[in-house]
Amino acid sequence: MAERPEDLNLPNAVITRIIKEALPDGVNISKEARSAISRAASVFVLYATSCANNFAMKGKRKTLNAGDVLSAMEEMEFQRFMVPLKESLEAYRREQKGKKEARKDKDKKADSEEQDKREEDNDDDDERMEEEEPNDEEEVDN
Secondary structure, X not given: OOOOHHHHOOOHHHHHHHHHHHXXXXXXXXXXXXXXXXXXXXXXXXXXXXXXXXXXXXXXXXOOOHHHHHHHHHHOOOHHHHHHHHHHHHHHHHHHHHHHHHXXXXXXXXXXXXXXXXXXXXXXXXXXXXHHOOOHHHHHHO
């Protein structure tokens, strides 16, 4: 666990980027307001994690999963975020599945190329062996 409360804060760069994306152009935010938002976001994440952990514990699991987080959001009365969260989760899962399939295709292609190279090397070895083997007819002539 964290040794100091500040260790639990989210990175300032991330908070600043989120704030800039949420506000219209030309709107500035003070350093003090940014700090307050950062602390509030950290408290929210800790609370959501604690609630999600309770659902995992009820399920006799030590690993939190997406269902635990969604259940926690409902329990915390953030139902209006459920639809966007579920959509984001599905988009994430599709992206991960696409990456996994691409990696699998890449591995298959690499394996196929490696097999082709091995077969080509074997063919070269066979040709060299044929060249090196003395012909029976030549031996009789000598």
